[in-house]
Amino acid sequence: MSFNVSRVMWSTDWQPPAFSALNFNPNDEDLCEAAGAWKAANVGFFQEQQNYITPDYVLAYLRAILPSNITQPDDYTLLHWYDGYIIKDLNETSRMPFLGSLLGKLSDFPLESCASDVCKSLNWVGDPDVSGRGMLITYYIAAGLVTTYGCALAISNSSIFRQRYPASSKRAWLLSGFEESVSAFLDATLIFAASMLAAACFRLAQAFFQQSGASSGHWMIYASIGSIYMSTFSSLLPLLLQLVAHDVRRHWLRILLWTIILLLNIANEVLFDCFFARVRVYQLRDLIEEIWLSYCSPTALFAHGITPTLRLAQILLILNAVFYVTYRACRVKTGDTKGWMKLKAFWRGAKPYVRFLNATICCLLMWSMLGLFNYYRDLVNDVAGKDNQNSDWTFGQVLAVATWVPVVVEFATVLKYGPEEGLGKKISKKYAVVSNTTTDYSEKEMQYLRVETGPSTADRI
Incomplete structure (x- = not known):
C-alpha cells in the first residue's frame, strides 16, 4: 500500500x-x-x-x-x-x-x-436498464393496462352484464373497445416479455462467467436479481391477458412466442441458480461486491419477499404450460365412454371458476412482484452514494415507455370508429371487416368469416 x-x-x-x-x-x-x-x-x-x-x-x-x-x-x-x-x-x-x-x-x-x-462510498452505479425510473414507469403502465383489460373482459364475459345491458348500450360500446383491441395488446406483451427474458439471459450469463473468472465487472448481484425478477414479472402480463381473453384466436406466432418465453424462463433460472451456487460455495470473486452484498444489500427482503414471489410466479407459469399441453392433448381424444363424458361435462362447468381463480392469482402475484421490486429498489437507493444511476433516464428507457403507445392508439381507434370500421382501417381497401353473428362454425371456418373481400365499410355508406 x-x-x-x-x-x-x-x-x-x-x-x-x-x-x-x-x-x-x-x-x-x-x-x-x-x-x-x-x-x-x-x-x-x-x-x-x-x-x-x-x-x-x-x-x-x-x-x-x-x-x-x-x-x-x-x-x-x-x-x-x-x-x-x-x-x-x-x-x-x-x-x-x-x-x-x-x-x-x-x-x-x-x-x-x-x-x-x-x-x-463504494461508487455503486445501480442498474438503470432494469430499475431505472423510466423502466419503473413502464412496468406500472403495463400492469395497469393489463389489470384494466382483465377487469373489462371479465365484466364483458359475465352473463349478468349481458342480461342487464344490450349490445347498443354505452357500457357495451366501451367494453367492445377492450374486446377488439386485446389481441394487439396480447401480442405486445408477448414481445415485451420475450425481449425482457432474452436480455435477462444475457445478463445472467455475464454474471455466471464473471464469477467463473472468465470476465470482469461489478454489481452483478443486483443486476442479476433485478433481471430475473422483472423478466419473470413480464411473463405474467401476457399470461393474465391470455386467461381473460379466451376468445382470442390461436396463432402460430403466439404459440411460438409462448414457447420462447417458457424456454427462456427455464434458462434464466438455471443460470441464476448456478451463479448463486458459486457465490455461496466459493464466495464472490469481487471483493467490492462481497462487501455490498454483506452490508448494503437488503438481504432480508430478498430472502423473504423477492425469492418466494419469484418461485410462485415460475410455478404458476409451469402449471399453466403443463395444463395447456394436457388440455390440447385431451381435447383431440375421442371417446364416448360414460366416464369420459362425465369428465367433459364436469370440466365445462368448472372451467369458468378455474379460469377466474387462475387469473386472480396471476393478477395479485403480478402486483405483489411489482410492489416488492419497487420497495427493494428504494431500499437500495437509500444506501447508495452519489454515483447511483438508478434514477437516471436513458435512451432505452424512453423507448420502453413508448412500447404501450400503440396499444392505447388501437383501443382509441376501435372505440371511436367501432369494431368493424376501426379494425378495417388496419387492412387494405381490398377487404372489409364484418360482424360474425354465428357460433356454429368451426374455428377454421370462422377465421374466414371474419374478413370478406369487397369494398370497405366507409365506401358502402
Whole structure:
C-alpha cells in the first residue's frame, strides 16, 4: 500500500497518542464519513482498481480518530505515522492486519460501526436498464393496462352484464373497445416479455462467467436479481391477458412466442441458480461486491419477499404450460365412454371458476412482484452514494415507455370508429371487416368469416 506523495517528514515535536485515547465513537458522523471513504478506497486498492490510495482518505480518517485535546500534527507527520508505523502491522502472508493492532481496528471499525457510510462510498452505479425510473414507469403502465383489460373482459364475459345491458348500450360500446383491441395488446406483451427474458439471459450469463473468472465487472448481484425478477414479472402480463381473453384466436406466432418465453424462463433460472451456487460455495470473486452484498444489500427482503414471489410466479407459469399441453392433448381424444363424458361435462362447468381463480392469482402475484421490486429498489437507493444511476433516464428507457403507445392508439381507434370500421382501417381497401353473428362454425371456418373481400365499410355508406 503506497501513497502518491513525494516527501514525508517526521516531526519530533509530536508523538502519537495511546491506542486507548483514540476516538472510535460510532455516533461521530464526521468519523464515520471519513472511515467509510477510507475503507471503500482500501477495497478498491485491493481489488486492483487503483495503484495507490490518495492521501486525502488517510488524512481525513487519522484526523478524525485523534483526540481533540492534543496538538494536531501537520499532514506529512500523519502520513509518516501511517506509512511508517501503522501499516507495518500488516501480515504479508495473509494480507490481513495482526490481531489487536491499530491497523486492524482501523480496518474493522468502518464495517462494524459505519457500514452505511462505506456503502455510500463504494461508487455503486445501480442498474438503470432494469430499475431505472423510466423502466419503473413502464412496468406500472403495463400492469395497469393489463389489470384494466382483465377487469373489462371479465365484466364483458359475465352473463349478468349481458342480461342487464344490450349490445347498443354505452357500457357495451366501451367494453367492445377492450374486446377488439386485446389481441394487439396480447401480442405486445408477448414481445415485451420475450425481449425482457432474452436480455435477462444475457445478463445472467455475464454474471455466471464473471464469477467463473472468465470476465470482469461489478454489481452483478443486483443486476442479476433485478433481471430475473422483472423478466419473470413480464411473463405474467401476457399470461393474465391470455386467461381473460379466451376468445382470442390461436396463432402460430403466439404459440411460438409462448414457447420462447417458457424456454427462456427455464434458462434464466438455471443460470441464476448456478451463479448463486458459486457465490455461496466459493464466495464472490469481487471483493467490492462481497462487501455490498454483506452490508448494503437488503438481504432480508430478498430472502423473504423477492425469492418466494419469484418461485410462485415460475410455478404458476409451469402449471399453466403443463395444463395447456394436457388440455390440447385431451381435447383431440375421442371417446364416448360414460366416464369420459362425465369428465367433459364436469370440466365445462368448472372451467369458468378455474379460469377466474387462475387469473386472480396471476393478477395479485403480478402486483405483489411489482410492489416488492419497487420497495427493494428504494431500499437500495437509500444506501447508495452519489454515483447511483438508478434514477437516471436513458435512451432505452424512453423507448420502453413508448412500447404501450400503440396499444392505447388501437383501443382509441376501435372505440371511436367501432369494431368493424376501426379494425378495417388496419387492412387494405381490398377487404372489409364484418360482424360474425354465428357460433356454429368451426374455428377454421370462422377465421374466414371474419374478413370478406369487397369494398370497405366507409365506401358502402
